[in-house]
Amino acid sequence: MxxxxxxxxxxxxxxxxxxxxxxxxxxxxxxxxxxxxxxxxxxxxxxxxxxFRNPKRIAIRNSNHILAPVDGKVVVIEEVYEGEFFKDKRLQVSIFMSPINVHVTRYAMDGIIKFSKYHPGKFLVAWHPKASEENERTTVVIENETFGQILYRQIAGALARRIVNYAQEGMQVVQGTDAGFIKFGSRVDLFLPLGTEINVELNQKAIGGKTIIATKA
Known part of the structure; x- marks a missing residue:
């Protein structure tokens, strides 16, 4: 498929x-x-x-879980300042996708899209420290009762030349379903509320719509 x-x-x-x-x-x-x-x-x-393969996956929906939005390797777990939307400190979890990974983006939780914005930009390698702020990217915020608001950011890499984002403000989205696509190598950053319990480790392989990234503390 x-x-x-x-x-x-x-x-x-x-x-x-x-x-x-x-x-x-x-x-x-x-x-x-x-x-x-x-x-x-x-x-x-x-x-x-x-x-462009798109393996069929049925996510096990759970309001207390944040699921991996993409396939790849966990490369960042740290507390950072998120300056675009929240303008405060958040827990960042970043997943790097190599060209051989599945590049479908999936919604990490159920909720309502509160913010969705595309940013044109550079094409630095996806693991570059400034890629999250300077590369072509989209920023999406989902809100629900369990976690409040979480933000995910699709980031183009050195080879990626097109980000597809299906999220539109006001949409009700379902955990694990198709949220978009990034062509040819990229990264996705998750920004979670402080105090969220992280369930993955650095360099761990994540499977989109399957791996539990975090749980409600």
């Missing part, structure tokens, strides 16, 4: 692969070179397909 955002890229990749196969077969007489070029064309298509 592939994500709907991958449609144009998958179509182009398929056309490219077929063209490479046909052109190589017609114009390259050296057998080993022809096979090498054809394999390269198929490899490009396979890379595109695996990047």
């Amino acid at each position: 592939f994500h709907k955002e991958g449609g144009p890229s998958i179509l182009l990749g398929t056309v490219f692969a077929v063209a490479v196969l046909l052109i190589a077969d017609k114009f390259i007489d050296i057998s080993w070179l022809r096979i090498l070029v054809q394999v390269a064309g198929i490899a490009v298509l396979i890379i595109i397909l695996q990047f």
